[in-house]
Amino acid sequence: MIGAGMGAMAAAARLAVAGHRVVVYEHTETYGGGVRRHERDGFCFDTGPGLLTLPAVYRDLFLKTGKEPLEDRVDLVQVDPSSRHLFADGSEVSLPNASRAGVVAALDEALGAGTGQRWGDFLVRAREAWDRTRRPLLEEPLWPNWSVLAEREPYPAVPHKRVLRTRRAGTLAEVGAWELRDPRLAALLESHALAYGLDPRETPASAAVLPYMEHAFGTWYVRGGLRELARAVYERCLARRVEFVFGAEVVRILEKDGRAAGVELRDGTVAEADHVVAGVDHHRLGVMTEHRLYGEGDVRPDPRQWARPGRLTVLLALRGPREPGAVHRTVVHAPDRTAELDFLSRRSGRPALPTVTVLRPDDPALRPDEDHESVVVSAVLPSDEERGEDDTAERFTDLVVQAAETALPGLRGRLLWSEVRTPGHADAETGAALGGIPAPALAAGGGRFLHPANTTPLPGLYRVGGWSHPGGGLPHAGMSGALVAGLIVEGPEFRGSQ
Template identity: 70%
Template sequence: MARIAVIGAGMGAMAAAARLAVAGHRVVVYERAATYGGAVGRFERDGFAFDTGPGLLQLPAVYRDLFVKTGKEPLEACVDLVQVDPAARHVFADGTEVSLPNASRAGVVSALDEALGAGAGERWGDFLVRAREAWDRTRRPLLEEPLWPNWQVLAEREPYPALRQRRLLRTRTARTLAEVGAWELADPRLAALLESHALAYGLDPHTAPASAAVLPYMEHAFGAWYLRGGIRELARAVHERCLARRVEFVFDAEVVSVTEKDGRAAGVELRDGTVAEADFVVGGPPELLETLTGRGSLYEGDVPESHPASLTCGKVVVCLALRGPREPGAVHRTVVHTTDPADERNVFGAGKPAERPTVWVDRPDDALLRPDDDHESVVLTATVPSLAHHDWTAEGAADAFADRMVTAAERAMPGLRERVLWREVRTPVDTERETGAGGGAVPAPALAGVDGTLLRPANSTRVPGLFTVGGWAHPGGGLPHAGMSGALVAGLVVEGPDFRGSQ
């Protein structure tokens, strides 16, 4: 039985902790905050409750596997998991609306044809076929295996089979997601639908590779899921599974260094001076572990460039407590697309929040999130520059942007402003304070292509016994990816460097 110290109680860290405990190891988790879950947070007030992190779950099979491998009770016995239908309603710049059925290709094709005109559904359906090919090519090396030593194969090869476009005397193929939308979908609304999946993860569609097509494919193929009581319930269930497997949690315990002995990770030191010895240390972002070890780099040789949190995007989340009941037939999630795509590009190019942002409106039909049926709990989310590019602490900055988000949301919910009892605005400042992510940034999933700039550093490091887990390490950000990261790290600890991935 080995002693394992885990730094942080995020979803990836807890997924690794539960699996390692089942393998017979003594696992202690040290979390700087007062609770678990990392970015999967919750805000509560006056009988209202809100998810402040992800609002929906994709690929629930990742957490089903975690619960099967760590105990007798399956995931569905621990949470109330429900499929959202429709998966999302989209309100486009020209006022066109469409609701897309969950995990139904025929239903989506029909809905798009009816809303956008004949042929729109077929073009989107054909795109999803190509996106599936990209998914099949990258699923295992990107999500289910430790990052290959020859990861350059993923960096150089574009897995999306873009259509060849003949223009004058030249043949061209789409290299970015925006080009896929413009050249293959031939409708600005379909292009906006496609690009919103990248924007939701803080990726610029004009620089994100065509392989980002796997992001809408994931929603189409595996559906969108919700947990009664909010996505925070998933964090609760994973935490309780860890406790059932005798994982020990120490909260309000900030790790200030990783100790070493004979060139190997040997434990952690806390801010209060406590030193906890360990045979293995599992930690969060590679940048953080580099600081905690005092090493210049955790990796030997050529590795994917680790993108600092300060160079990526964050989120503004507006929690709205509303008077008045949720109307019958209201959709769980609505995406209100920007009316000024060129301005929204400033989020990435100029580090400036959009004047007319794309806003995700989540309206769960969940009595557990409201004081009674005469009120409603609504969450608005938008992608914004991180603290490195925009001063969210400036007086009025958060409220001014929240006002713009509410204005956008009113295109989907007329009269919204008059229903607001109160609101809570959360910016990258809150993200940084609560999760420790530099700049309050949110990591995107790893993607192939573009010279490896969207790959994440490997889970193994050059320090024996030291591993990285979570969104800033392989295979990147997102709830499913966090669970996969935990599975990979547990496999590497238990089976050693010969571990070839999840089965």
């Protein structure tokens, strides 16, 4: 196993239970991939994901690898309200967790009569897209007939009359403009794509499944931070006798008789294996295999994915207690949508005020005492910008903090210290080229939003994690682990969970 990310560990635990001896080689000194923690002066911060959707993926992992509920290993709690949204016109709304009726009522009250109903009707259509794509996109390996997913738009868009033509939304931006018909609802919708660095003007309408997942399955937090989930999965692997070798960088995948036969480490050590599972991005896996990764008809990474947007995160240590009624997650929407998207998509080199997520968990484990608060603020930016000579990352950080002040009045007066994490940190910790964010697999879009299959043309070599099917995000990483384990244990006839 190459890499100790969440997908790789999910596969490792399942394979160990099936009777395989599993050894994980991780080039850093710890597990979890991007699910990490930063500690300083009694403050603790999640530096990767801060919330979890679809916890059923990890519940299934713990039941299948030990008949033990996930909740016996971590304290999993629903976040309510799910999120608070601050819009450029000064309006705001807090959305209840996993309640369609509650969301409709909250939107009507905050944004005006009819807005809630339009959002509710959108969720009904999003559910249809979810039902159409759930199995082939999440629960089954990516089969050779994947082009059906690439060509067919599963989102049932509403006909839109425009002059003498009737059109249907093909992108997420068109769904917002033509069906939601309110810039604030459109911003709410598009923020789910922006979280993965996706430009809604180019993202297929099928991305409607992203807000639907959060609405249908809720938003969850792990007490102590999401790093506790990584710890629990790691400990489950250890309990199933998975071996971990840290500080071990794999530089080459060995072949013998036309199949993967092991790995070679940078220090020259060779480890033989019957199967090799690689939890690394396309670029690094290509180097390890001399770029012999794709056969005729395979899904290949879009060239634009080599420079996927990354996440800039600011860790804030604040004096003063968290005020009563403070919301766990606040999304501050950009005042100039076009400027934000043009910067993100490199149509403009000038940073603009971005859409910012502010996480303020009410968790004593993350602060030194009740008179302090730890806050994580994040936004996406072109992932190689911090390497430039024009201090773009520094200017972008100032904009991120400026936007966060909308959600945290008096922030600068409370600030004890802050630390900035650029995409370069993610590059070093996860191996993702330029610290890019892997997005979940999406249908339509000509296949540009799919990820390479978990199998490869080299027998015995498998892909796992966010850069392979079914893509990025904690739930998807866990699903990739289940798919790889199924393919190894059951062979090519494996058809996914039932």
